[in-house]
Amino acid sequence: xxxxxxxxxxxxxxxxxxxxxxxxxxxxxxxxxxxxxxxxxxxxxxxxxxxxxxxxxxxxxxxxxxxxxxxxxxxxxxxxxxxxxxxxxxxxxxxxxxxxxxxxxxxxxxxxx
Amino acid sequence: xxxxxxxxxxxxxxxxxxxxxxxxxxxxxxxxxxxxxxxxxxxxxxxxxxxxxxxxxxxxxxxxxxxxxxxxxxxxxxxxxxxxxxxxxxxxxxxxxxxxxxxxxxxxxxxxxxxxxxxxxxxxxxxxxxxxxxxxxxxxxxxxxxxxxxxxxxxxxxxxxxxxxxxxxxxxxxxxxxxxxxxxxxxxxxxxxxxxxxxxxxxxxxxxxxxxxxxxxxxxxxxxxxxxxxxxxxxxxxxxxxxxxxxxxxxxxxxxxxxxxxxxxxxxxxxxxxxxxxxxxxxxxxxxxxxxxxxxxxxxxxxxxxxxxxxxxxxxxxxxxxxxxxxxxxxxxxxxxxxxxxxxxxxxxxxxxxxxxxxxxxxxxxxxxxxxxxxxxxxxxxxxxxxxxxxxxxxxxxxxxxxxxxxxxxxxxxxxxxxxxxxxxxxxxxxxxxxxxxxxxxxxxxxxxxxxxxx
Numbered sequence: 001x002x003x004x005x006x007x008x009x010x011x012x013x014x015x016x017x018x019x020x021x022x023x024x025x026x027x028x029x030x031x032x033x034x035x036x037x038x039x040x041x042x043x044x045x046x047x048x049x050x051x052x053x054x055x056x057x058x059x060x061x062x063x064x065x066x067x068x069x070x071x072x073x074x075x076x077x078x079x080x081x082x083x084x085x086x087x088x089x090x091x092x093x094x095x096x097x098x099x100x101x102x103x104x105x106x107x108x109x110x111x112x113x
Numbered sequence: 114x115x116x117x118x119x120x121x122x123x124x125x126x127x128x129x130x131x132x133x134x135x136x137x138x139x140x141x142x143x144x145x146x147x148x149x150x151x152x153x154x155x156x157x158x159x160x161x162x163x164x165x166x167x168x169x170x171x172x173x174x175x176x177x178x179x180x181x182x183x184x185x186x187x188x189x190x191x192x193x194x195x196x197x198x199x200x201x202x203x204x205x206x207x208x209x210x211x212x213x214x215x216x217x218x219x220x221x222x223x224x225x226x227x228x229x230x231x232x233x234x235x236x237x238x239x240x241x242x243x244x245x246x247x248x249x250x251x252x253x254x255x256x257x258x259x260x261x262x263x264x265x266x267x268x269x270x271x272x273x274x275x276x277x278x279x280x281x282x283x284x285x286x287x288x289x290x291x292x293x294x295x296x297x298x299x300x301x302x303x304x305x306x307x308x309x310x311x312x313x314x315x316x317x318x319x320x321x322x323x324x325x326x327x328x329x330x331x332x333x334x335x336x337x338x339x340x341x342x343x344x345x346x347x348x349x350x351x352x353x354x355x356x357x358x359x360x361x362x363x364x365x366x367x368x369x370x371x372x373x374x375x376x377x378x379x380x381x382x383x384x385x386x387x388x389x390x391x392x393x394x395x396x397x398x399x400x401x402x403x404x405x406x407x408x409x410x411x412x413x414x415x416x417x418x419x420x421x422x423x424x425x426x427x428x429x430x431x432x433x434x435x436x437x438x439x440x441x442x443x444x445x446x447x448x449x450x451x452x453x454x455x456x457x458x459x460x461x462x463x464x465x466x467x468x469x470x471x472x473x474x475x476x477x478x479x480x481x482x483x484x485x486x487x488x489x490x491x492x493x494x495x496x497x498x499x500x501x502x503x504x505x506x507x508x509x510x511x512x513x514x515x516x517x518x519x520x521x522x523x524x525x526x527x528x529x530x531x532x533x534x535x536x537x538x539x540x541x542x543x544x545x546x547x548x549x550x551x552x553x554x555x556x557x558x559x560x561x562x563x564x565x566x567x568x
Contacts (some may be wrong), residue, residue, distance in 0.1 A: 009559065
């Protein structure tokens, strides 16, 4: 339990250190979602495959790039805990991508009235 | 001397040199950082604050002092909490090895102290000049006489470079002279020296004194990273790395399994060890270092790169006070005489110690403070309530031991040298990307959470 609490605090402090970027992303997400919700014909269902595809692509790219971006390399992943951590991080980037792409694509694919 | 009333406002809000926009931003960030973590996530279980009008003085504004102050402000109602420390800059010392090896820029290890002083705490920006525990009074460098009911000693320790003849901290960075400990500036200068050295290679002398040391893993990390930087530039083959330690044969670290693992790795890297060999003098201009055995035999060696790890002891203000150990192994260093379990002073029951100053068997790291700050506060609150302190510290400490750029081992252990991984799946002696990632990305956010009294 303590370790979970510690990890949540680490995430919180990390977000706080990048607060401007986090704020911009939140505004973009909120803006896109509100815009898509307020317009008729937003193609939420049709947007799913695009959002998932984009998220998967970003996930794979993150998985490959994150070790290098943190001054390490894939070759330094020595046991399953390392792989799990990297998958978790890449999954986080995927999630953010999906959250942004879904409303954006729903807007772009909306049916004209 | 003037006795300062403890309800006077602290100077945190009107520090010189802070532009108002910057102050506004910092205040906004502080307000946000105090908010619940994320929507829907519960804060730690709230306990009713203990009502008291106790006057609590904390000597020192490092991690230990501020972490204790944060927790006291959360758990006490009506107490007066005062921090005494002149330092305007707070150093994230666990990052010094990263700065000194070219991994981090220096600005990642320096923050204004004012950013971390908890709201409601009085900050006296002076140094403690004298402890008078018999009178429950602290005298400051500015001549103030601060009375207290309870005292937390968190002064940190003294780097005793003066024990090394000819050593000049200002010369770090020139002529191959390096030392990671002295300051962020010294860490930057150490990287300058290492960066120059690695281009050509040559003779590297690494050192480790005997006696209590803060972050005892740092000299080992530096040695691993010197070898790695030489390897990266292709100059390891025409270089020689000698590790001189004042410790006995086959000893470079206090935990045997870790010690043996490190020695095996160094053997593979071709690092040569010299035991009972203490750095006693240096001539930076001539690039000569002199080592001595316990029997007094001296040997002077030339170097292209020398990493100096100074002997460490308690600051004079503690060492010369009645708070220091009077006998036993901690007496020569003047360390604070606390019970290693409760961290309460053994003779002055209204005094507690936290961090590097404690005369305890192990653990002069940020991880030790993380684990012991809640315990010190719990025990202090019990003493305020007239009870006996019941929480006992197991000596937990941790060392993310960098073995090369991109890989580290996450080693956690207790007073007995027993490995105590926080998570069962962590293998302490497994070199790992995750341990590296923790060192370079996750431990500073964790450290800040400790400062804020949340973890």
